[in-house]
Amino acid sequence: MQKKALFLALSLVGVLVLTTVLDVPQTAAAETTPYEIVETYAAPLPENLTVTLQYTTYFIPTSYILITAGGANIRSTPDASAPIVAQAAPFEKVPVQALVRGSYVANHRTDLWYEVEKPAGEHFIHGYVLATLGTARTFQFEKMLAVAQALKAEVDGLTTAYISNYKNWNGLAPLYQGQAIDPYGVKRSQSAPAYLSASTTADFRYIADGTLVTILEPTNSFYKVRTLNFPGDCYVPKRYVSLRNSIDQLLKVIVIDRKNQNEGIFEYSGGHWFLVSYSFATTGEQAPYKEPTDLGYYMAIEKVDKFLYLDDKTREIAGYAPYGIRFGGGAYIHGVPVDLQRTVPVGQRVTSFPPMVEYSATIGTIPRSHKCVRNYTSHAKYLWDWSEIGKTAVIVIE
Numbered sequence: 001m002q003k004k005a006l007f008l009a010l011s012l013v014g015v016l017v018l019t020t021v022l023d024v025p026q027t028a029a030a031e032t033t034p035y036e037i038v039e040t041y042a043a044p045l046p047e048n049l050t051v052t053l054q055y056t057t058y059f060i061p062t063s064y065i066l067i068t069a070g071g072a073n074i075r076s077t078p079d080a081s082a083p084i085v086a087q088a089a090p091f092e093k094v095p096v097q098a099l100v101r102g103s104y105v106a107n108h109r110t111d112l113w114y115e116v117e118k119p120a121g122e123h124f125i126h127g128y129v130l131a132t133l134g135t136a137r138t139f140q141f142e143k144m145l146a147v148a149q150a151l152k153a154e155v156d157g158l159t160t161a162y163i164s165n166y167k168n169w170n171g172l173a174p175l176y177q178g179q180a181i182d183p184y185g186v187k188r189s190q191s192a193p194a195y196l197s198a199s200t201t202a203d204f205r206y207i208a209d210g211t212l213v214t215i216l217e218p219t220n221s222f223y224k225v226r227t228l229n230f231p232g233d234c235y236v237p238k239r240y241v242s243l244r245n246s247i248d249q250l251l252k253v254i255v256i257d258r259k260n261q262n263e264g265i266f267e268y269s270g271g272h273w274f275l276v277s278y279s280f281a282t283t284g285e286q287a288p289y290k291e292p293t294d295l296g297y298y299m300a301i302e303k304v305d306k307f308l309y310l311d312d313k314t315r316e317i318a319g320y321a322p323y324g325i326r327f328g329g330g331a332y333i334h335g336v337p338v339d340l341q342r343t344v345p346v347g348q349r350v351t352s353f354p355p356m357v358e359y360s361a362t363i364g365t366i367p368r369s370h371k372c373v374r375n376y377t378s379h380a381k382y383l384w385d386w387s388e389i390g391k392t393a394v395i396v397i398e
Contacts (some may be wrong), residue, residue, distance in 0.1 A: 011113055033115055035078055035100040043139040048273065050373070055277040055382045061095035062141075062278070063202075065114050065134035066261075071135060074127035078102020078113035086118045086125040091365045092339050094118050094129065099293075108132045119359060128313070137260040140397070142254040143266040147395045151297055152211070152268065153226055155250045155393075159215040161223070162299035163192050164242035166329065171239065171251065173206060182206045184230070186294070190329040192240030198222045200237075207236065210298040210328025212393060215241070223378060229296040245254055245390040247299070252392040254383065258372050259398045260285050261364045263373070265383065277387070279379045280364020283396075284331070284371040288312075291371040293396055298327040300392035303384055306353070307332045309370070322356050322377055323384035327394035330370070335377030336360045 043062035045051065066253040067088045074094075075082040079102055088094050097115045104111040111129035163389045166168060173193045180188040186206035193200075194207040198219045207213075213225040213236070222235040253266045265277035283293040289312035307324030308317050321334035336357040362368055375383065 025237070033098060033100055035102055035113075035115075037098050037100055038112065039099040039136075041096050041098065041136060041138060043141055043277070045141050046145050048144050049136070049141065049266075049275055050272060051275045054386070055279070055379055057378050058279070058376065059119055060279055061093065063096050063136070063138045064093040065096045065116060065129065065136050067092045067094065067129075067134045069133040071101060072129045074116060074118055074129055076126065076127055078115075078128040080105050082128075085127045086120065086342075088118060088129065088134075089361075091361055093137075093364065095124075099131065099136070100128070102128060102143050105130060122293070137262070139262055139264060140257055140260065141264060141275065141278075143397060144257070144299060144395075145266065145273060145275075147255060147297075147397055148253040148266045148268075148273065150397060151228060151253065151393055152250045153182070154214060155247050159243075159245045160247045161213050161215055161225070161241050162246070162301065163209050163211045163213065163236070163240055164244075165190050165192050165209045166301075166326075173240075174200075174204075176204070176206065177348070192236050194225075194234035194236050195222070196234065198224070198235045198265070202235075205230075205234075207234070208294055208296070208328055210301055210326075210331070211249070212299050213241065213295045227297065239250070245299075245301075247390060247393065250391065250393055252300075252387060254387070254392070254394045256281055256283060256293065256333075256394065256396045257398075258295065258367075258396060261366065263375075277379070277382065279375060281333075282363050282365065282369055282374040283367050284369045284373075285367040289370065292367065293331060293371055293373060294328065295390070295396045295398060296328075298331075298394045298396070300387055300389055300394055301326045301328075302389065303387065304332075305384075306333050307372075309337065320353055321372065321374075322382075323380040324372075325383060325387055331372055333373045333380065333383060333394065335375055335380035336363070 034127050041063035072088045073084045074086040076085050094116045102113040113128040173188050176182045182205045190209040191206040193204040195202040195204040213227045216224040223241045226233045255264045263281040267274045267276050286292050304324045306320040311318040319339040321337045324332035324334040326332045
């Protein structure tokens with residue numbers, strides 16, 4: 001089957017070049033199903049995007065269902081009494097072809113089933129999973145490319161900078177009408193005030209650390225700027241605006257999809273965009289001691305080989321995440337976190353850490369991090385090596 005060969009190619013080769021759709025055969029196969037099709041799934045590539053994969057360590061289907069139940073039976077037909085041909089584990093991502101109507105399952109109140117093909121060695125097992133046991137996801141390649149193109153059009157040939165207030169080093173922004181959060185949900189900490197006019201008495205909103213801005217003109221103590229994060233021009237005090245390693249020409253973009261918990265990696269060369277990698281990713285969670293990964297356009301500010309994180313309550317070093325790329329506030333793209341097995345008393349300096357961990361089954365499932373974007377460690381290492389400060393941006397979409 002053509003699709004099976006393509007999936008195996010994606011997982012086994014070092015470099016692959018395609019020019020149309022990564023999983024066209026999925027849709028074609030779905031159209032041959034004998035059951036009523038409700039929806040088909042595919043991740044089409046824009047015509048002006050070429051795939052040249054540089055990272056292929058894992059099998060990554062481009063349209064899939066995430067198993068959200070405690071596991072799922074894959075049956076030979078969309079019927080609860082049909083033979084079980086395979087099983088899917090919790091949080092497993094199973095390639096999906098279509099949503100079809102099958103037998104009604106009363107205790108789930110649905111007759112909808114996902115038509116799937118589960119990898120099994122060099123083969124695929126075709127079957128059906130009850131729709132309530134998983135959720136369909138895909139890679140939004142068209143939207144990913146569109147935001148990369150928009151940012152390149154904004155950045156190239158103009159004076160680009162970014163908001164710099166990591167750990168409030170350049171001063172805590174003023175309260176917004178007595179509050180530490182603005183009407184748009186942006187927090188005061190690690191942000192700058194973006195005024196409607198060149199005056200600290202004017203109305204303002206917050207603009208987060210790492211946000212890419214275009215400098216339109218300087219004034220005595222402000223820069224007039226614009227950003228793709230929100231419409232309109234604004235004035236930001238100069239101390240919050242950094243031109244260090246500013247992007248003259250945007251060549252590399254990491255696009256994080258918060259909705260689907262995945263990412264696409266794009267490179268611009270010779271007047272053309274290339275998709276050089278795509279993978280699963282885990283973003284920030286809205287929870288106590290945690291924050292969601294904010295939507296927007298950000299600078300790849302710095303790279304660290306180990307990003308140290310703190311215990312939520314004690315504020316002591318609790319572990320590290322390898323191969324960090326910081327793009328705003330405390331938000332890093334990084335590998336699998338490694339908790340510290342403390343061998344020294346609390347309060348003393350930690351001088352050694354456990355070895356790196358490559359894999360986590362929760363990568364690409366549900367938001368779990370404190371604001372960062374988790375990757376498989378080998379993919380984080382690929383991004384760490386591939387990215388160039390001053391030429392790379394990070395975009396977070398929904």
